[in-house]
Amino acid sequence: MPDIHPYILxxxxxxxxxxxxxxxxxxxxxxxARDRAMERGICVxxxxxxxxxxxxxxxxxxxxxxxCRRQLDEIWAAYHDLGGNGTGKSMYDELCELPIGKVN
Numbered sequence: 532m533p534d535i536h537p538y539i540l541x542x543x544x545x546x547x548x549x550x551x552x553x554x555x556x557x558x559x560x561x562x563x564a565r566d567r568a569m570e571r572g573i574c575v576x577x578x579x580x581x582x583x584x585x586x587x588x589x590x591x592x593x594x595x596x597x598x599c600r601r602q603l604d605e606i607w608a609a610y611h612d613l614g615g616n617g618t619g620k621s622m623y624d625e626l627c628e629l630p631i632g633k634v635n
Contacts, residue, residue: 574613574615577609577613581619582619584606584622585622594632
């Protein structure tokens with residue numbers, strides 16, 4: 532009977548390791564997909580903030596305060612770091628050309 536242990540261990544250890552590796556791989560894949568979804572969602576929200584600023588300051592003509600500009604710069608930096616570009620960049624560039632004004 533002692534000769535059976537190496538065979539059992541030889542079969543059991545790789546099976547358990549494969550199961551653990553499969554479980555961990557599934558978790559990593561799930562987290563990666565979730566992380567991508569979170570990044571996309573955050574990017575959409577940031578682009579929405581840029582769009583609202585564009586509507587408020589370019590289309591509606593409201594003056595941009597220094598604080599609004601600082602927030603816009605932070606929003607743009609985060610949006611850009613997440614891979615955002617395109618229309619967001621165009622709107623940001625146009626917003627950056629606006630003078631800083633006072634709110635009455």
